Amino acid sequence: MSSKSDTSGPLFSRKSFLWLLAALVVLRIILNIVVPLMDPSEARYALICKIMTENGNFLEPKLIHEGVLMNFEGKPPLYFQAGAVACYVFGIDLFAVRLPSTIFAAGLLTVLYGAIRRIKGEDVARLAVLLTLGSPVFFMYAGMCMTDMALAFCVCSAVFAYMLFDHETVRRNKKLASIGFFAALALGMLVKGPVALVMAGLPVFLFVLLGNRWHDLKNHAWTLGFAAFFLIAAPWYILMQRENPDFLYYFFVNENFKRFLFKEYGDQYGAGREFFRGMAFLWFLISNLPGVLLVLIPLFSREGRGKLAGVFRKSALADDLPLLGFLIITLFWCLTSRVLITYVLPTVPLFSVWLADRLTAWDYADKERFKMALRAGLPVIWCVTGMVFASLWIAGDRWVDKMPGDFFEDIAETVPNGYFYFYRKVPYSAYFYLGDRVIPHAKEPAEMSEEASRPHYLVSTKHELKRHPLKGFRRPVMESGVWMLYAPSE
Numbered sequence: 001m002s003s004k005s006d007t008s009g010p011l012f013s014r015k016s017f018l019w020l021l022a023a024l025v026v027l028r029i030i031l032n033i034v035v036p037l038m039d040p041s042e043a044r045y046a047l048i049c050k051i052m053t054e055n056g057n058f059l060e061p062k063l064i065h066e067g068v069l070m071n072f073e074g075k076p077p078l079y080f081q082a083g084a085v086a087c088y089v090f091g092i093d094l095f096a097v098r099l100p101s102t103i104f105a106a107g108l109l110t111v112l113y114g115a116i117r118r119i120k121g122e123d124v125a126r127l128a129v130l131l132t133l134g135s136p137v138f139f140m141y142a143g144m145c146m147t148d149m150a151l152a153f154c155v156c157s158a159v160f161a162y163m164l165f166d167h168e169t170v171r172r173n174k175k176l177a178s179i180g181f182f183a184a185l186a187l188g189m190l191v192k193g194p195v196a197l198v199m200a201g202l203p204v205f206l207f208v209l210l211g212n213r214w215h216d217l218k219n220h221a222w223t224l225g226f227a228a229f230f231l232i233a234a235p236w237y238i239l240m241q242r243e244n245p246d247f248l249y250y251f252f253v254n255e256n257f258k259r260f261l262f263k264e265y266g267d268q269y270g271a272g273r274e275f276f277r278g279m280a281f282l283w284f285l286i287s288n289l290p291g292v293l294l295v296l297i298p299l300f301s302r303e304g305r306g307k308l309a310g311v312f313r314k315s316a317l318a319d320d321l322p323l324l325g326f327l328i329i330t331l332f333w334c335l336t337s338r339v340l341i342t343y344v345l346p347t348v349p350l351f352s353v354w355l356a357d358r359l360t361a362w363d364y365a366d367k368e369r370f371k372m373a374l375r376a377g378l379p380v381i382w383c384v385t386g387m388v389f390a391s392l393w394i395a396g397d398r399w400v401d402k403m404p405g406d407f408f409e410d411i412a413e414t415v416p417n418g419y420f421y422f423y424r425k426v427p428y429s430a431y432f433y434l435g436d437r438v439i440p441h442a443k444e445p446a447e448m449s450e451e452a453s454r455p456h457y458l459v460s461t462k463h464e465l466k467r468h469p470l471k472g473f474r475r476p477v478m479e480s481g482v483w484m485l486y487a488p489s490e
Contacts, residue, residue: 017126024133032098032143036405043429046097046145049083064431066442078190079147097145104153105142115160119167123360131352137287138348148342154188155346158200159325175221182225186232203325210318260336280333283341288351325350407480408433421453423460454489
């Protein structure tokens, strides 16, 4: 718990806190607009939002996969519905399809600040917000058209709601926090499914078990909580199953069970990325930069090392739900080799709350000097870490290959009436930027692509052309980075 007797002044004044927060938010919104879509995942989800907007079907998410318009049954619809609503309001563009992630990130920070301020104090809440938004990984996904920030909002909101439930002494406030817990879990079911229940439920269960809090369960709003959960989560699953009889089996068995146990699990939309078991721990360290660097501060003193070791004792774990949260989520994902860095995104707010609480609660020989160093050092650490991430991201030209949006927009203007055939495979972003001017087709041999594309413009990467050179003569029209546009065959 944050010390209430500290008289050395706030860690961040209200003015400096708001200025830092505003600077990060403005920068994120600018990047939302100017950074092209990334293939395949972000562009795929943006395409689903676009199709949902155009066909008005908010029940069944759809995408074009292997040249065929089909239902997307790999994820529930909440993010896509939010993206479609944004497209209705602002038009189908980058800002609209990415806006839901930014809103979910803002909502998460708001819930974090409100809950932690009430439980642990102003200093912890402000520092936790800045540490969370200052994580380059969190900052990046706060403006990407992907479901992961929405899931992080649901999981962390459920954890913070349970912290409030445990903290409050007034019966009415406990009931409200309990209902908030169930509602957050229900929204998680509409974002990614039962994995939300696992990521929020396991830490809460251990929190109750280790702290022997069974007696407090009687204070939950069980009737209203379960009613809220089923009224929010159940209708879509029922309607989706009615329209698609195989949906529930595929979603729960293939996508949420076999996916994490078997390499071949019947995926309809392309195989997931394979790493190794335990990779989630590395993803956790990367996701929580630069915060994990601040953990090194206590290591410079014997007293600090003792306090840092003490937080992992059973008695400390029993009273620290954020600590249990990021540990259990990371360990859970360490059990599978099919894990992406986005899966551990909910650990960032939880780790930030834990770290902020530790940094503000521990006593130092000169606490005011420590606070001054933290105020000055945090923005510097952000900048250095951000530059390292940006350098690694820009260094490989494969990222240019994965973000061809600017090129697609340019060729659409350069060739106002032409149709485009993609060499071997159509990226999802092409459907988003070029719409019905793309000739849909599945991935195919180079000879088939070259033959089928003769009356149309051909679009390809230089890497693909190097592996499979064109046999017939075509005149280059445009090139940008690794992308090439060729005129129809003469």
